[in-house]
Amino acid sequence: MSDDDGVRDGNAPDEEEFDVGLLEEELRAATAILDPVPSALRQLAVEAYALHDLDTRIAELTFDSLVDALPVRGAADVPRMLTFRAGELTVDVEVTEDGLLGQLMPPRPARIEVLSGPHAGVPLTADDLGRFAGDAPPAGPFALRLRTGGDVVVTEWLRA
Structure with a gap:
């Protein structure tokens, strides 16, 4: 029809x-x-x-002071504390308005990139004690890519 x-x-x-x-x-x-x-x-x-590499391990966020910590009354400009874990590697990071500080446990040297949006990653270096620092705080979503020896570890993405 x-x-x-x-x-x-x-x-x-x-x-x-x-x-x-x-x-x-x-x-x-x-x-x-x-x-x-x-x-x-x-x-x-x-x-x-x-980043879609079978050898890359994802470091899972295990602690975020914005979610897991008890607030301190009267405290202003408290740094954000983050802990990531990938197997035996732990990455502790403190994010402030002045930048970020971190340490790898167990201590080891590493090359670290602060990934943030479409911009090239900001390069950082962890010393023999696993300590690293960056002068600029991450803006917007960010993640860390760590290269230690032959291992590559990428943290979960977070909003600064």
């Missing part, structure tokens, strides 16, 4: 069916011209994919 509007039984139009693949291709081309992906976002996607 056919209606005057060219629809049979409420399903498909009488006209020849259009090619979905061609439509998708045309929409992608239009989007690339009218709303291209910003290069910073493209770089962030590449870096996020680079």
Whole structure:
């Protein structure tokens, strides 16, 4: 049964069916011209994919002073204390308005990057006692990527 509007039984139009693949291709081309992906976002996607490494371990957040600590009455500008754990490695981090301080336990030297959005990671170095410091506090979501020997550990992402 056919209606005057060219629809049979409420399903498909009488006209020849259009090619979905061609439509998708045309929409992608239009989007690339009218709303291209910003290069910073493209770089962030590449870096996020680079984190998808089977050898990378995720350090789980086990303590956050914003959630787990009891507030101290009258205390202002209290640093945020974070503890991450990946197997035998513990990463303690103190975040203040002046920057961040941290220590790896058991102590070991490491190269550390403070990952924050589309920007390149801020490089830090942990000394032989596992201590590290950064002069700038993380802004927005951040994570730490640690390279110790052949191991790569990435902390969970948190909002500063």
